[in-house]
Every structure is written in C-alpha cells, then in structure tokens.
Amino acid sequence: MKLTTIAVLGGGPGGLYAARLLKLSHPDAEVTVYEQGEADKTFGFGVGLASRTQRNLREADEASLTAIVDAAHPHEMSMRVGDDAVRLAHGELLGIGRATLLTVLQRFAQEAGVVMRFGERRSAADLDADLIVAADGISSATRSEHEAEFGPSVVFGDGLYLWAGTDYQLPAAVFTPVTTEYGTFVAHAYPYAEDRSTFLIETDEETWKRAGFDVTTEQTPNTENDEVSLTFLEEAFRESLDGHHLIGNRTKWTRFRTVRCANWHAGNIVLLGDSAHTAHYSIGSGTKLAMEDAIALDRALLAADDLESALTAYEEERRPAVHYLQTIAERSMAWWDDFPERTSIPVAQLLIAYVTRAGKVSLERFAATAPQVVPAGLAAYAGVTVDEVPGPAEVTEWVLAQPLSARSLPTRTAPAELRDAPGTVEISTQVRPWSAEATALVEGLSAAETYWLVGADDREAVLDRLDLAERIRRSTPAVVVAEVPAALRDVAAAALVSERVDLVAIGS
Structure with a gap:
C-alpha cells in the first residue's frame, strides 16, 4: 500500500514515535506532526519504562531506544509505612523526564525526515492526508469531533x-x-x-x-x-x-479518567494512545501503550493492501492487549483507593500484596525474583522465622498449609463440612467487586460466622471474587472463604498472603 501523505495530530511520545516509524517504513511519504504546544514546553515530570516495554521498543527501533536508555535514570523500588520500609532491587526500571523523552523523540523523528509543525492547532477536518493519526491525548479533540464514529466512554475514578x-x-x-x-x-x-x-x-x-x-x-x-x-x-x-x-506544573487535584472507544478508526482517521484508551497510572502504562500502539500501527500498514484492512488489523491486534492492561489497571486503581486500610499489614507482606494485586504476577514468580523481600513477607503472614520459609517452587503449597489460628483450623484450605455448618452463609458472586451492587451486597449482609463465596471458575471471575472477599473481610468479623479452582492455586495463595481472604476452597 502506498501512502503519500501522513498527518499526526499530537507531539507526545506516541505521536512522535509513530511519525518516525511510519516515515522509516514509507520513506517517500510526507509525514507531518502537528503539535499545538511549543517544542521546548511540556507538562508532567517523569515517565517510567519497564523492562518489557524496553524490549518491545528495542525490537521496533533500536536506535531511538538506545538514546532513550542513555538519557534515562535506572532505579529500584521501595515501600514505606511509617518507620517500616522494604526495598526491592530492580535493575530494569527506568525513569526519564518527559521533556527529555520528547527531545529525544523529536530528534529521531526529524532525522527520519518527519516535518515538525509546533504551535499549530489542527483538526482532522483541516487536513488533506491519506492517513491521519490522532495522538492528541486523553482530552482528544479528534475523538470528540467524531464521537458518533468512535463511540467513546469515559469513566471517572472515585479517588x-x-x-x-x-x-x-x-x-x-x-x-x-x-x-x-x-x-x-x-x-x-x-x-x-x-x-x-x-x-x-x-x-x-x-x-x-x-x-x-x-x-x-x-x-x-x-x-x-x-x-x-x-x-x-x-x-x-x-x-x-x-x-x-x-x-507544580499546572498541578491540581483531578480524578483519573478511564477512556474506552467502541471503534479506534473511522475512514482515514485512527486513534492512538490516550485518545483511544487509558489505563490507571499505578501500572505506569500511558506512554507504554501509546508507543506500542505505534509499533502495531506501523506493522499493520506495512502488511495490508489497503487502508481499511490495515486499520482494522491494527485494532484487532491491539485491543486484546489494551483490554488486558485496562482490566489490570482497574484492579490496581481499586487497590490503591483502599490502600490506607491495609497499612497495618507488615510492609514486606504488603509489598507482596501490591505486586500480586491484579493477578498479573504470581506469588512463585515474585518469590523467585525477589528473594530479599518475599521470605520476610511470607514469614510475617505465617508468624514464623524467615528460615522456615521454603524456596519459590514450594511457596504456594506452603501458604495453603498454614493454620488459621483464629478458628483452630490446621490449614488455610476450608474443610468441606464448614460450608454446611450452622452460621455459614453462601454468597454467589456475580457482581463487579467495586460496583454499587457490590457495595449494597456488603452493606446488606446479615450476621454470620462464615461467608462462603462461590462463582464461575474463569480467571477474571476468581479475581473478582477475591476482591469482593476482601471488601467483606474488612467490613465484618466473620471468616471469609472463597472458592478457587485448582488451576489457580497460586492466585489463592497470593490472596491469603495479601489478607484478602481467610480461607480458600480449592476445587477440581
């Protein structure tokens, strides 16, 4: 497919990166970036780049990624509650100033032959181009101007x-x-x-x-x-x-906006980055998603014979990954909204809860990559010494085998007879754990000794059940049990260590 003119609306990281990749792939095309701001002025402070993002960017364009890494600042991670602190060695986390990142990407876009037009506010209707890439951010004017075609929804967070x-x-x-x-x-x-x-x-x-x-x-x-x-x-x-x-830099309080769109392209206009989708800052995904969108868009345009096929392929490739990250981000946002209620947990144990909060990282994987932190957290959970904590491969079964002293139970696996015992109330979990329906459910609970949560066995349903279990556990003195299929034993173990649930019932 031959593209003669490509216009990019927005000179943020996603727009600049897309412009460079598209110019390299279509050297005969005129690629122009229109940015309403000035070249040397930007909003925000640092941008984080995780190791997987770096690998994806290196595969797409090693030269620009090398320059980004050279200008970035590696750092470790820590958590502190009062005087209790824990530090996690992590050599692949990078922070880079947003202005520095933009300077690097502007230079590489210009070196590729991209035309930069700063201080110009343009809309898609103003432009006569074969392809218009709308990378104009969370408040995208392009998305608003074509609302009927893109079908956006915007949900505001509680915090x-x-x-x-x-x-x-x-x-x-x-x-x-x-x-x-x-x-x-x-x-x-x-x-x-x-x-x-x-x-x-x-x-x-x-x-x-x-x-x-x-x-x-x-x-x-x-x-x-x-x-x-x-x-x-x-x-x-x-x-x-x-x-x-x-x-500060235009700093004032706001609520996070989760943006979703029914369609990411309409005619020759395609949305990229925050204009199409957002994911909560606690998973550090905005710049990542935008630049990885750019990679997928470039790849789709190279592979297709016509523009409609290319934009459809781009959307089909990116939607699953974006949906996955938005799901994780939703859980992460809810976890942070309730973070003050968890500060009584020992900080090493709390760090385990943080890393496993959205079901993306398993307890065994975290134990293998953080031997300086996880044993202390597991020891705090079980009330034992660090020397009694096993290696990563055994931690799931070890967690399940710990006693629940409050009910004189030998393990954290709920006995079958508890389900039918007097004082046990079964709850079928078919609501989103942070919804108004879930709040009404929690507030309307009758007094019980045990709440036994059941529901579907797919991963998302189990994660929802465990999140709801935590809400119930925080609002009642009852013992809370969640059913978890055997295939998700690692998820059950992480939930126990995170104090989201008291007991689990492992299914087949």
Whole structure:
C-alpha cells in the first residue's frame, strides 16, 4: 500500500514515535506532526519504562531506544509505612523526564525526515492526508469531533490525585502513605534525573474535602498550581522529600479518567494512545501503550493492501492487549483507593500484596525474583522465622498449609463440612467487586460466622471474587472463604498472603 501523505495530530511520545516509524517504513511519504504546544514546553515530570516495554521498543527501533536508555535514570523500588520500609532491587526500571523523552523523540523523528509543525492547532477536518493519526491525548479533540464514529466512554475514578515533582533525586521509587489530621495521602514517587523525581499523591474524596481541597481545586485555574495543596503536602511528606520542595506544573487535584472507544478508526482517521484508551497510572502504562500502539500501527500498514484492512488489523491486534492492561489497571486503581486500610499489614507482606494485586504476577514468580523481600513477607503472614520459609517452587503449597489460628483450623484450605455448618452463609458472586451492587451486597449482609463465596471458575471471575472477599473481610468479623479452582492455586495463595481472604476452597 502506498501512502503519500501522513498527518499526526499530537507531539507526545506516541505521536512522535509513530511519525518516525511510519516515515522509516514509507520513506517517500510526507509525514507531518502537528503539535499545538511549543517544542521546548511540556507538562508532567517523569515517565517510567519497564523492562518489557524496553524490549518491545528495542525490537521496533533500536536506535531511538538506545538514546532513550542513555538519557534515562535506572532505579529500584521501595515501600514505606511509617518507620517500616522494604526495598526491592530492580535493575530494569527506568525513569526519564518527559521533556527529555520528547527531545529525544523529536530528534529521531526529524532525522527520519518527519516535518515538525509546533504551535499549530489542527483538526482532522483541516487536513488533506491519506492517513491521519490522532495522538492528541486523553482530552482528544479528534475523538470528540467524531464521537458518533468512535463511540467513546469515559469513566471517572472515585479517588483524587495530583501530579507534582520535586527538586530531589529520591534514592529509589517509593510508595508511602502519610496520615494527617484530615486522613491519609499516598505518594507514588520515583527519580528520573540527578536532581528530579516525580511525586504523585492521591487520596480519597472524604479526606480531600476535609482538607478543604475541594475548594482550592475549584479556585485554581487550569493554567496554575494549587499552591495551598502543594504547601500542605510538602510538609506532610517532609521526611520522604528530605526537606525538598514540591514542584507544580499546572498541578491540581483531578480524578483519573478511564477512556474506552467502541471503534479506534473511522475512514482515514485512527486513534492512538490516550485518545483511544487509558489505563490507571499505578501500572505506569500511558506512554507504554501509546508507543506500542505505534509499533502495531506501523506493522499493520506495512502488511495490508489497503487502508481499511490495515486499520482494522491494527485494532484487532491491539485491543486484546489494551483490554488486558485496562482490566489490570482497574484492579490496581481499586487497590490503591483502599490502600490506607491495609497499612497495618507488615510492609514486606504488603509489598507482596501490591505486586500480586491484579493477578498479573504470581506469588512463585515474585518469590523467585525477589528473594530479599518475599521470605520476610511470607514469614510475617505465617508468624514464623524467615528460615522456615521454603524456596519459590514450594511457596504456594506452603501458604495453603498454614493454620488459621483464629478458628483452630490446621490449614488455610476450608474443610468441606464448614460450608454446611450452622452460621455459614453462601454468597454467589456475580457482581463487579467495586460496583454499587457490590457495595449494597456488603452493606446488606446479615450476621454470620462464615461467608462462603462461590462463582464461575474463569480467571477474571476468581479475581473478582477475591476482591469482593476482601471488601467483606474488612467490613465484618466473620471468616471469609472463597472458592478457587485448582488451576489457580497460586492466585489463592497470593490472596491469603495479601489478607484478602481467610480461607480458600480449592476445587477440581
């Protein structure tokens, strides 16, 4: 298929990367990026790149990835609750300043022959091009202008967050809560330069209102910083900041928006990155998804004979991966919304709960890759010494074999007779665990000694059941049991260690 003109709307990482790849694949085409902002001005602080993302980018374009890595800052990960802290060695996590990343990608796009048009706001209707790539972000004007064709839905999260930075290189990425007179605020922070770190802070709506930040949010124009919030949070997180300042960049409280679209292309217009889909920041996926979209789009255009076939193939390839990450992100967002309720868990055990929260990483895999952390967390769960914790291959069965002292049960596998015992109430789990229906279910529970949760055996249904089990467990003194098929024993073990459920009933 021959493309003569390609227009890219949006000069963020996804748009720039797509422009370079498309120009390299179609050297005779005129590829132009239209960015309404200036070349040297951007919003945001650091961008995180995980190891798998780096591998995908290296396979697609090794030269640009090498330059990105050279300009990035490797770091480890940590979690701290009060004076209790744990650090996880992780040599493949990278942070890079958003402005630095854009500079690298602008250079590589221009070297490939892409025309850069900064300070120009264009719409798809203004352009006469064979292909228009709309990489114009979460508030995509292209998506709004063609709403009927793309069929977008936007769902707002319950919690609130603000994106700030600091003039300080954190020693490692850190997740840490601070409890104030108004409630708990949680920081997600990581270094991305020798003198800079991203410092994102989130909280629940009630805490936000008690602190008066609903008022400051309303009073702060979109072009300015909520200085009242930044000043308060700078003091609240003084220890983590080591006395340094929080830096704003149009920083004010907002709710995360999960964007989904029924269609990603219409005619010669195709959506890419946040314009088509978003996934919660706690899985660090925005830049990753956009740049991997660009790879898939380039590949589809090379393979197809016509534009419609190419854009259909692009969408068919990317939808499953995006759906998977959005599902994980939804669980992760809900986990962080409730994070303050978990801070009584020993921090090494809490880190296990964090890593396994969405069912993406198994307990055995994490035990194999983090021998300096997982044994301590498992020892805290079982109330034993670290020396008594087995190796990674045995941890699943070992977790299941631990006693539940509160009910004088020898293992964490529920005995069959408990299901029919007086005081046991069976709950069929057919609702999303964070939905209004789930809230009504939890609030309407009658007094019972044991709640036994049953439902479908597919992975997503089991993960939903365990998330609902945690909600029930936090709201009642009853013992909570969840049925889990034998094929998902590792998921059951992670849920037990994470204190999401008291017992599991392992099926066939």
